[in-house]
Amino acid sequence: HDHSDHTGGNEAIKDSFGGQVVLHAISERGDVDAQDGDVLEVGGLRLEILHTPGHTPDSICVLVERHLITGDTLFVGKVGGTSNREQAATEAGSLRRLMALEEDITVWPGHDVGVSPSSTIARERETNPFCARLGDLEQFHDLKENWPAYKREHGIA
8 A cells, every 4th residue: 555654665666676566556656556356477476466445445465375465454463554434344344355365375464563473364363353353343343443442451562
């Protein structure tokens, strides 16, 4: 997604190494306008684009073989921030889609804010409190709105 903590160095990297920036088509700052389901071939790797709005409208995840790069959509034990209930509901839909992926896929978030730098779909299904509440949008909203208290209550740093 097009937040500066993910894209701030893009021009310097392009100037130094070449290449193109891939962003979802609704972002106007990418060199390659990606859509949900697009497949990019890069150096023998197959990168499948999954549009996962919620944290931002242009959020994407990239599935590379058995690895899922999740940006700020899904962290280890947490999910990306949202500003309102509509964004949270959209995010919940994106997370349901990710949780339907095969359980042994490794999850690589855009930030190391969890108990480990990576996880798996199975582990997030079992241990991520947000993913456990995807079936009940009110519970999901409640957790998002009360995350600091939940963390204190459960001893989460």
